[in-house]
Amino acid sequence: MWKLVLQRLSILVAMLLIVSVAAFAVPLMSDGDPARTILMSRTSDFNLDPDAVESLRTELGLDRTLAAQYFGWLGHALRGDLGFSFATRQPVLSEIARALAVSLTLALTALGWALLVALPLGTLAAMRPGGKLDGATTLLIQTLVATPEYWFAPVSVLVFSLWLGVLPSAGWQGPSSLILPALALSLRPMAYFTQITRAAMSDVLQAPYISAARARGLSYNQSVLRHGLRNGSLPVITFFALWFAGLLGGSVVVEVIFAIPGMGRLLYDAVINNDVPMLQGAFVAMVGLAIVINTAADVFYVLINPAMRGRHAQ
């Protein structure tokens, strides 16, 4: 067990280092001089004073070697100091924290809704393989997978905000502004959750312990409820983590459409404003978080699955 956790953790740390190197090094590969960029954004003047540029370069530590710069940057980053945004002059970390809370709410709402539909639907489809509901479910899955958020979102805004006027079309005030973005964001995870639930449940429904439970006098439905669902949900957990990590950052399009101040919007604004520290910070936060969540889910999966727990204990 602990061996597994240690192994996953060491791989996690290695990956995080690679991500940090990328976040640090990639901006250096572009032609821009950070000092000039910063000064330009401060003065909005293209004729920069060479002395000012030079002193800022020293101030930023840009005259040191690359390795020294990297470890300096990493040291600050580890202490939670990701620098200041060029655009807002705010600490990058606090901006990220604020945006993350928003994205977290959005992602969990979307995934919760997706699961709410997917678990029963996938289970019902698995109970009668090849039946009408199963066919309809397959069709729905394949269709949802192909539905772009940036198509569904405007259509839903059109219907619910502009025509029916029941939901706000954009912004981030109160639960009602959460509904449409969460719905748009939930479509593809919903499709994949349904697919994985269906597959897992059709395995479980044929499992010998379901027959054994029925032989003990449980009805088919009771057997599935008491002994099938937990076993069937194990693969879904892995998938949930995958999408949770993905949605935290991958919801850029939806956040931009609905003007939601989340991580995606933060990243997008950083690009638009050419805000390198914010770009670096948001990138590290999103990719790092994705990797951390994934590792956590991996370990969690082993923890809740008694059989796995036993195997790794030996």
Place this chain on the structure above:
Amino acid sequence: MPSDMILSPPDAPGLLSRAVIYTRSRHWTFRAGVAIVAAMIALIALAPWIAPHDPGAQDLLGRLKGPTAVHWLGTDHLGRDVLSRLLIGRQFTVTISAVAVVITLVIGTVIGVMAGRAGGLADELAMRTVDLLISVPDVVIAIFLIGVFGPGWLTLLVALTLTGWTPYARLARGLTREVNAREYIRAAEVLGMKRSFVMFRHILPNCIRPITAISFLRFGHKLITVGGLSYLGLGVQPPNPDWGLMLAEAQPYLERAPLLMIAPGAVIFLAALGVTWIGHGMEIDTSGTGEDRT
């Protein structure tokens, strides 16, 4: 069997009739997908002849008009014909997605087969990397790179490739290990056959069908991703007509001219749906034969 695809006897039916036989034997979603994609390809190929208007011709007096007999899908904010712009275009979204699929397919399959053959620590390391990378959203990487290097096809391609190879690697690795475990492979190795021979003769043919199937599914996914980046203004730059870009240009006019936004979205949706259905149709039958083989 995959080997038939390589060594067809001389009297085998022609490529076209074989394609027809193959299509007929598939799940209905495969046929529906092929129909959608074929229709779209035909329309785009014939666009210069069938497009009703010059896609660049502006008509500021007739801007943001709904569907009329002249403009079937209405006009955009510059009075350009929406239908013509959908049909004619550099098809940036489609092209870049297709190229990304091919590159990731090759890289992923090579890594997967190598990891599966090598086993041990290399395999473990490769698969853990896949596990972690697969959860990193490609949109985030794409936006980061675009933010640094600016929009462009190369940036986009690199971004899509960085994580895009992982599903192929996982699949190819699984198939490789499955084939590896079979008696005849071990027998071949005991008999002193070269590893490369075993790889090309037995492992790769086994990978072709399942990997083709997920390529179509991934293609649909890439279309949506690239379209999304274009929509954010991070893909192709105006004035080139592109599906994603048309969406972005249409957004301010959602209320006045909803069709302006619905039409290009629907086209991306249809294209993604077509390839997804093809991939799904192939996957169903592939897993079916997989059961027969074991």
Place this chain on the structure above:
Amino acid sequence: MTLPTSVPTQGAKDTRAPLLEVRNLKVGITGRNKEVVRGLDLTVGHGEVVALVGESGSGKSVTALALSQLLPPGLEITEGSVRMGGRELVGTSEKDLTGIRGRDLSMLFQQPQTMLDPTSRVHVQVAEPLASKGSGRATFARVVDLLRGVGIPDPEARARAFSHELSGGMAQRVMMAAAMAGEPRLLIADEPTTALDVTVQAQILRLLRDEQRKRDLSILLITHDLSIVSAFSDRVCVMYAGRIVEEGPTPQIMKHPAHPYTRALIRCSLLEPEANGALPSIPGSSSRALSILEGCRFAPRCHVMAAAPDLESACCATEPALESKGQGWRTRCHATDAQTHGDAA
């Protein structure tokens, strides 16, 4: 063919109607005109242990599932009746069956560990057949009693265990405790010891025997192991290609089997080398026997027919009926006793 109206040997003491009465049971593959069980007649009396014997593929496990109305999708009962204590089970609603399974009729299976839900603790599963659901603590105490009753050491700890923490023998004891929880009258045990070590096998069989005596339990024991049959059962039914070919009191049949197939099975199970040093075997395989449509299904593998050419026309043309030899002993063979035993000399 005539059906038995009373149960022989042990049952002679017992004048009640048999507990389980199966008549002309047929199990077919859905959508295909193929039968796996082809008209099975079987009775189990009160307190009687009946062994159902056959090679793999003879349809004995399918029979077990058919009796409890738990056939997997793809298999269905096409004809016949299964009466349990006078109550017809075929066609009974699933709702009513849940009141019968686990209460009147319990089951043991071949792979006890795969029969336990890996994510659910032992006591939860053992408690399921309990009739009255009392408080959680009372139920748990009852489960611990049951586990102790089947000889599980430290039952309180084991009650909280998961299936992967149990050995095969221990898992089968847990299954036994669950099977006994509903105080059933009939236990259908499908190869309950096949997957276990030999020493554990003996323990489980002893446990079965104890429970059977203690509760006046009827057992239908499905097995391919003739040593278990002779040590354990009152009556034996030999199944071949979906039908009973011989049935009767165990001691007589084990000593003087009348059907060539039973004879061959017994000879093979002794593992005594023949004159040429080879271990005995039955030529051919049972897997194709179901596709034989005319005559005796065993004919292609039958050494008696091979030794007596004049039998061949009868054996290959019509399937013999199950004919009584007296004392509840019945067999399905065209050959006379002299022909059957002739080659044994």
